[in-house]
Amino acid sequence: MKHIQQFRKKIWRGAVVLIIIVMITIPTIIITRAIVYNESKSDAYNDLSLLAPEVVIHYQEVRLDSWKDYVAVIQVWNMTDNDQSYKESIDPTTNHLVQQLDNGINFNNLDWSGLNIEAIKQAKYCRHLLDQYLFFTPGEYQFPLQEPSHYTDTFGADREGGQRKHEGTDIFNQKGTPIFSVCNGTLERIGWNRLGGERVGIRGQDGNYYYYAHLEKVNEALLVGNSISKGELIGTMGNTGDAITTPDHLHFGIELPNGKWINPYSWLKVWEFNSRLNR
Structure with missing residues (x-):
């Protein structure tokens, strides 16, 4: 026992x-x-x-059914922009891949001869990302303005004498220009903050946070917690907050769930192109 x-x-x-x-x-x-x-x-x-929006736009325009395949193949060449000798060596191979796609050969059946393993992996990885993340997919998102606007890639530029970095894209137009939601989501923040002035923050269905700042006015029908649809009016363009001394513009930013802000410039260019097509 x-x-x-x-x-x-x-x-x-x-x-x-x-x-x-x-x-x-x-x-x-x-x-x-x-x-x-x-x-x-x-x-x-x-x-x-990092994908060139011009390449995406070109192939969406001429090869809408297979644009992802072409972009992934072209990316093999673009990814080596710091190695000119390698670029020159794979240029004929890239052209050969494009010719195969032109002849109707499926991406999974391409003859990759002439490329090293890393380049092939890069192309297939790019093709996977285009399926997995829909930022470039026509119809999934829209440009936040319906009028022609001016903007450049200033992501990462110094602000406040270098104390912080610019974490978005500034889209310029006239005061009062209507601004619309780029996606479906939930209204998370509305109202004033020091830098953004009158701003609206939307949690997209993809989990990302979409930030619209320096608004002149916010759509009074918007309420925190309510749903918002792609194309729904957010407010009008202004220069509130720390933009008081600058021309009227929309500061548009995208923050990932982990708190990292990403450069929206390439996507804005593609959204603008596709939004014009759908008008």
Whole structure:
């Protein structure tokens, strides 16, 4: 009987230790996976933002049914912009891939001869991103204005004497120009802040945060917590907040769920092109 009691104590102690280990390990795994997910998503959006919008627009215009295939193949050449000798060596191969696509060969059946493994991986990775993340997909998003506007890529430029960086794209037009939601989502923030002045923040259905700042007026029908549809009026353009000394413009920003702001310029160019087609 004594031996049985000792055996039970050992089993109980072992079970307690095992439970403690499991309780520590499972949250660690969950947190690790969450971090990896956010980092990989951040990298994916960053990689997509590096695609040349002119290339995307061209192939959406001339090859709408297979534009992703062409963009992924062209990306093999663009990714080596710091290695001119390698660019020259793969240029004929890239042209050969484009010719295969022109002849109706499926992307998965392309003859990749002449490219190294890393270049092939890059092309296939790019093609996967274009399927996984729909920022470039026609009809999924729209340009925030319905009128021709002026904007350049100033993401990362110094602000306040270098104390912070510009985390968006400034779209210029006249005061009072209507501004519309680029996507479906939920209204998360409305009203004044120091930098953005009158601003609206929308949590898109994709999980990203869409930031519209320096508004002259906010649509009075908008309420925090309510849904908003792509194309719904957000407000009108102004220069409120820290833009008081600058021409009227919309500061448009995109923040990922992990808190990282990404450059929206490439997507805006493509959205603008597709929005014009749909008018």
